[in-house]
Amino acid sequence: MSDVARKAGVSAAAVSYALSGAPGVSDESRQRILAIAEELGFRPSRIARELRSGTTKAIGLLLADIANPFYTEVAGGVVAAAAEEGYEVFVSHVGVDGSRQSDVAFAQVDRNCSGLIFTSLVAADKPLLDKLRHENIPVVQLYRQIEDEPSDWVGIDDYSASFEMASHVVATGRRKVAILGGPDTSSVSVNRMNGYRDALAKAGLRAVNEPDVWGELTRPAGALRARALFAEHPEIEAVVCGNDMIALGVLDVSREIGKRVPEDLALTGFDDMSFSSAGPLQLSTVTVPRDLMGQRAARMLLQRLAGDKGPARKELLPYGIQVRETTARRV
Amino acid sequence: MSDVARKAGVSAAAVSYALSGAPGVSDESRQRILAIAEELGFRPSRIARELRSGTTKAIGLLLADIANPFYTEVAGGVVAAAAEEGYEVFVSHVGVDGSRQSDVAFAQVDRNCSGLIFTSLVAADKPLLDKLRHENIPVVQLYRQIEDEPSDWVGIDDYSASFEMASHVVATGRRKVAILGGPDTSSVSVNRMNGYRDALAKAGLRAVNEPDVWGELTRPAGALRARALFAEHPEIEAVVCGNDMIALGVLDVSREIGKRVPEDLALTGFDDMSFSSAGPLQLSTVTVPRDLMGQRAARMLLQRLAGDKGPARKELLPYGIQVRETTARRV
DNA sequence: ACGGGTAACTTAAACGAATCAGTGCTGCCG
DNA sequence: CGGCAGCACTGATTCGTTTAAGTTACCCGT
Numbered sequence: 001m002s003d004v005a006r007k008a009g010v011s012a013a014a015v016s017y018a019l020s021g022a023p024g025v026s027d028e029s030r031q032r033i034l035a036i037a038e039e040l041g042f043r044p045s046r047i048a049r050e051l052r053s054g055t056t057k058a059i060g061l062l063l064a065d066i067a068n069p070f071y072t073e074v075a076g077g078v079v080a081a082a083a084e085e086g087y088e089v090f091v092s093h094v095g096v097d098g099s100r101q102s103d104v105a106f107a108q109v110d111r112n113c114s115g116l117i118f119t120s121l122v123a124a125d126k127p128l129l130d131k132l133r134h135e136n137i138p139v140v141q142l143y144r145q146i147e148d149e150p151s152d153w154v155g156i157d158d159y160s161a162s163f164e165m166a167s168h169v170v171a172t173g174r175r176k177v178a179i180l181g182g183p184d185t186s187s188v189s190v191n192r193m194n195g196y197r198d199a200l201a202k203a204g205l206r207a208v209n210e211p212d213v214w215g216e217l218t219r220p221a222g223a224l225r226a227r228a229l230f231a232e233h234p235e236i237e238a239v240v241c242g243n244d245m246i247a248l249g250v251l252d253v254s255r256e257i258g259k260r261v262p263e264d265l266a267l268t269g270f271d272d273m274s275f276s277s278a279g280p281l282q283l284s285t286v287t288v289p290r291d292l293m294g295q296r297a298a299r300m301l302l303q304r305l306a307g308d309k310g311p312a313r314k315e316l317l318p319y320g321i322q323v324r325e326t327t328a329r330r331v
Numbered sequence: 332m333s334d335v336a337r338k339a340g341v342s343a344a345a346v347s348y349a350l351s352g353a354p355g356v357s358d359e360s361r362q363r364i365l366a367i368a369e370e371l372g373f374r375p376s377r378i379a380r381e382l383r384s385g386t387t388k389a390i391g392l393l394l395a396d397i398a399n400p401f402y403t404e405v406a407g408g409v410v411a412a413a414a415e416e417g418y419e420v421f422v423s424h425v426g427v428d429g430s431r432q433s434d435v436a437f438a439q440v441d442r443n444c445s446g447l448i449f450t451s452l453v454a455a456d457k458p459l460l461d462k463l464r465h466e467n468i469p470v471v472q473l474y475r476q477i478e479d480e481p482s483d484w485v486g487i488d489d490y491s492a493s494f495e496m497a498s499h500v501v502a503t504g505r506r507k508v509a510i511l512g513g514p515d516t517s518s519v520s521v522n523r524m525n526g527y528r529d530a531l532a533k534a535g536l537r538a539v540n541e542p543d544v545w546g547e548l549t550r551p552a553g554a555l556r557a558r559a560l561f562a563e564h565p566e567i568e569a570v571v572c573g574n575d576m577i578a579l580g581v582l583d584v585s586r587e588i589g590k591r592v593p594e595d596l597a598l599t600g601f602d603d604m605s606f607s608s609a610g611p612l613q614l615s616t617v618t619v620p621r622d623l624m625g626q627r628a629a630r631m632l633l634q635r636l637a638g639d640k641g642p643a644r645k646e647l648l649p650y651g652i653q654v655r656e657t658t659a660r661r662v
Numbered sequence: 663a664c665g666g667g668t669a670a671c672t673t674a675a676a677c678g679a680a681t682c683a684g685t686g687c688t689g690c691c692g
Numbered sequence: 693c694g695g696c697a698g699c700a701c702t703g704a705t706t707c708g709t710t711t712a713a714g715t716t717a718c719c720c721g722t
Contacts (some may be wrong), residue, residue: 001708011672016710026670046441047382048708051677056378058442066422067407067622069400069605076398079424088438091397091422093410107419110377111389112443274400275606291398332678342702347680357700379678382707 004042008033019044050112058088059301060108062101064120066093070271070290071119074142077294078117085302094120102128109137115301121146122185138304142297143288145187150312152300154293156319158188161286162195164321165268166240168284170203172329174238174266179207180225180250182217182242189217189242192270196240208233217242222249230257237266238327244269244276244285247326251281267326277324284327287320335373339364350375381443389419390632391439393432395451397424401602401621402450405473408625409448416633425451433459440468446632452477453516469635473628474619476518481643483631485624487650489519492617493526495652496599497571499615501534503660505569505597510538511556511581513548513573520548520573523601527571539564548573553580561588568597569658575600575607575616578657582612598657608655615658618651 005012010029017024018033025033036042050056061078063071079089090113094101098120105128108116115138118125123146132139133151141153169177179196182189193213200207207213209229215221222241226249229236241247247269251261259265261281269276269285276283296315336343341360348355349364356364367373381387392409394402410420421444425432429451436447436459446469449456454477463470464482472484500508510527513520524544531538538544540560546552553572557580560567572578578600582592590596592612600607600616607614627646 012709013673013711014671017671020710022711024670029670043437043441045382045708047378047387047443048677049710051376051378051382051679052708052710054677065407066410067400067404069398069403072400072403073398075422076396076424079397088421088423088442090419092419093407106374110374111419112378273606275604341700343679344681344703345701348701351680353681355700360700376678379707380680382709383678383680385707 001042001044004033004037004040007040008036056112056114057086058090058112058114059298059305060090060092060105060113060116062104062108062116062118062120063091063093064096064098066091069273070288073290074119074294074297077291077296078298079294080291081295081298082302087298087302089298098122098125101125105132109135113137115139115305117142117297117301118144120144121149121187123147138301140297140301140304142293143188147187152297152304152313152315154296154300154315154317155188156288156293156317158191159195159198161319161321162192162240162270163199164195165270165284165286166196166199167203168321168323169238169240169266169268169327170199170205172266172327175205176208176233176235176237177205178209178229178233178236178239179213180209180215180222180229180239180241180246181213182215182246184214189214192242208236215242215246217245219245219249219252222246223252224249226250226253230254230259237264238268239265240268242270244271244273244283247283247285248275251283251326262326262328263330266328272320272322277322281326282324284324285322287322289317289319293317332373332375335364335368335371338371339367387443387445388417389421389443389445390629390636391421391423391436391444391447393435393439393447393449393451394422394424395427395429397422400604401619404621405450405625405628408622408627409629410625411622412626412629413633418629418633420629429453429456432456436463440466444468446470446636448473448628448632449475451475452480452518454478469632471628471632471635473624474519478518483628483635483644483646485627485631485646485648486519487619487624487648489522490526490529492650492652493523493571493601494530495526496601496615496617497527497530498534499652499654500569500571500597500599500658501530501536503597503658506536507539507564507566507568508536509540509560509564509567509570510544511540511546511553511560511570511572511577512544513546513577515545520545523573539567546573546577548576550576550580550583553577554583555580557581557584561590568595569599570596571599573601575602575604575614578614578616579606582614582657593657593659594661597659603651603653608653612657613655615655616653618653620648620650624648 001015002012005015014025015033018030075091082089090108092104094104117140119142121144139151143155145153181193215225239250247267254261254265261267269283272285272287276285332346333343336346345356346364349361406422413420421439423435425435448471450473452475470482474486476484512524546556570581578598585592585596592598600614603616603618607616
């Protein structure tokens, strides 16, 4: 910076004013300074700027697993919306068990980030959020949320979506329905579960495997549980799943044991991952606006960073019920 | 920091020495200072540290599209390997056209990053890399590489992999083979193409659609090209593709026009994306060690940051040929 | 002609750590 | 008992900006 100042015959302060667009330099000086800065390839040190001003234009995004395609689309939305306001996004992953969540969050704060977006909160993270609030770091809960947490949230109405989906399955004539849900530590999984359960109840039904409905959201876990399920309840006509990965596991086992989908077994997932409609057999599932969700989360956070002190907002986004081949009506 | 110093009855410098583990404070003072720092919840400002020391423990990872599941697994590997050495990873996406690549790279450098990993280099990025070298920013090329670039690279032997795959297809008895490759600006696509082509040549064959083999690596592009291909060459017995997405597009069209896979048409992809083996019809493809590739790239970069000035390294990783249903021998 | 206002600068003081160059003090050796 | 090495610690400076607080110089109205 002082090189530029020297060459332009002004003080370093003048260069700062010129570059920041602040008043205090004449237009001609500004032009000259800008030209010289360009010529010398001068790029101001963000670090020094941030140290001096105490603010950073960066937010943190914490993902359970950076390799999970669901969240990477979310990340895309976050990055895009943040970029619009000149913010950058620091993505890090906390590991599936979430044990490192606290460390990672503070690493983000230490580094740069003036706000954080969480995607994998569980009830045990409450103290972490309290600490962050204490340090005046605004937080947005993306999709998953924890009870009584007074920070912004964005997601979809999982309860209604899964209620609709289970109702659709019932409407196709299946009566013996099993639920394979996600972990009960996730608010999202809990809501989906309740939606399925209530939809069945409304039809006068009960999940054949109740209350053994909780599990992991992975394909192998889905396969494992499906195998046990089919062994114990060979009469099952439909399985509604906590997400697409589980449904995929169920599909694997169905092929293995010769159960035809959708003739012998209806199947629904949740999330509409790209692979759900990839193969010849297309999965009925719920579309979650992943990119939009990321965008909205970023915007909420940016609004807080801009000084909005209002009460916590909870924002619901639209979802879509995708009826595809795996819940085709039996002919 | 001065709060801690005051409470411990020492100077700020002593606190700095204590926290950094440097000599210059007695063990008892160190313990006392550490305890007080802990008690006050003191966390040193990274920004100040970085400004003062001029070094940062962060590297940048530039992805064409942060939502692309191929690269997110790569990112997982990078993050994991970097974390082992206490480094953090700044992930950003440059957009599919790569026009923002230069801006984003310098944004990374401005911010913090002392080294960069590129995943989507094209020949036009050469000046960018030269500039970075001039600023002493070490660079690793991940998978894609550009000619005569004297920086580290890690990837697989695409040529051999696609040669093997095309040979396999020929070995199953198909003679009328078409190639649907990726863009010719990507070194990876070029290598795959050459492998396919040479394998056909070795069998005394020629791609039925030569030289019209280049295109985009997406499902819709694959479908579009497949439609034209089948219209012009209804006799086609096999299509070898630049990646799994293209293969998926071909699969879509095959179903549409009633071509059975693998009976009427053999099909191979490349990358082994999760969805390739998701559906009932499993795609023959090439497995790329995505996570490992990310890890190796990070380690190469970290080694440079540790001061290694040796000549550029090119590291080949193992790949796997996955023969699945779409290239089953005709019965 | 003279004060007042303002535009266009400059100076200097931060920001929060790291680190160099001291400064006492202790202890040991000859 | 003098000298000197080494330890434990402090003060001051530095990193590269931003910005509050000056300092000119000039214009304008009276």
